[in-house]
Amino acid sequence: MSAGKVVERLVLLGSKGGPAIRPGGPWPSSSLLEIGGRTIVVDCGLGVTRALTDAGISLKALDLVFVTHLHSDHVLELGPLIHTAWTAGLATPVTVYGPPGTGRYWRHFCETMEFDIDIRIVDEGRPDIRGLVSVEEFGEGSVVEEGGLTVTALRVDHPPVTDCFALRFEHGGTSVAFSADTAFFPPLAEFARSADILVHEAMLEEGVERLVARTGNGARLREHLFASHSLAEEAGRIASDAGVKRLVLNHLIPADDPAIGDADWVAAVRKTWPGDLTIARDGLVVQLSGAKAARGEETA
Ligand SMILES: [Zn+2]
Numbered sequence: 001m002s003a004g005k006v007v008e009r010l011v012l013l014g015s016k017g018g019p020a021i022r023p024g025g026p027w028p029s030s031s032l033l034e035i036g037g038r039t040i041v042v043d044c045g046l047g048v049t050r051a052l053t054d055a056g057i058s059l060k061a062l063d064l065v066f067v068t069h070l071h072s073d074h075v076l077e078l079g080p081l082i083h084t085a086w087t088a089g090l091a092t093p094v095t096v097y098g099p100p101g102t103g104r105y106w107r108h109f110c111e112t113m114e115f116d117i118d119i120r121i122v123d124e125g126r127p128d129i130r131g132l133v134s135v136e137e138f139g140e141g142s143v144v145e146e147g148g149l150t151v152t153a154l155r156v157d158h159p160p161v162t163d164c165f166a167l168r169f170e171h172g173g174t175s176v177a178f179s180a181d182t183a184f185f186p187p188l189a190e191f192a193r194s195a196d197i198l199v200h201e202a203m204l205e206e207g208v209e210r211l212v213a214r215t216g217n218g219a220r221l222r223e224h225l226f227a228s229h230s231l232a233e234e235a236g237r238i239a240s241d242a243g244v245k246r247l248v249l250n251h252l253i254p255a256d257d258p259a260i261g262d263a264d265w266v267a268a269v270r271k272t273w274p275g276d277l278t279i280a281r282d283g284l285v286v287q288l289s290g291a292k293a294a295r296g297e298e299t300a
């Protein structure tokens, strides 16, 4: 960071659950965490590159990328993000941490883009992107411990995906936990214990019923959603049991039903969580408590 001003913030880049996008609607999952001078991207759903630049991030600063699981709404734009950062001048190493299969995704992405990559190396004198990026596949437990930054992972309950991991980031006494995609999973409370922020996925029951009613394969969809995701009340329960300082509801399902607004989400969560609450929307900034800077531009 420059000029002594250290801003530590969380930006919800894409706030909807699921891969489909619609005119005027929100975008799939990705978040930016600026902590300890690191630029960290958590999940790479469609739109992550555009959203990072909208948040004022130089793509050349890309540093650490985490993928919670390989559902497309979390990984579809991983390759395009890194490739675009490379064409924007990325010349420093990027490490991608993801579940087993992430390395395969990256190798095949580079294969599909081989023509362009090879030609830019020769024609524009760029470093080989394949040498700039390293992929570390992780499981449960410690993922990163470097320069005061600690990242740990917890396998959560997201059938039929088995390699889906909640993540907890800690630096200088500040901690942010992400639930990833999960059904109600009580061990998350211990994992997120006393975190400054818990970003938890959430569904709204009445909204899901309407979503199911207007979708062709309604019964199957309903079954999947209730088996693999958490209701807003359940996210609130985890936050209460964990004693976090702020709950951020994210990966919202439904996210683009005009009949549902923040008040509906708040009403559901208030059954189980009386504390500080943020309902995510694309581009929303949450300043981290304990941030070294005196203030940021906006507090959510
Ligand atoms: Zn998802």
Ligand SMILES: [Zn+2]
Pocket (backbone or CB within 6 Å): 069, 071, 158, 181
């Ligand atoms: Zn998922």
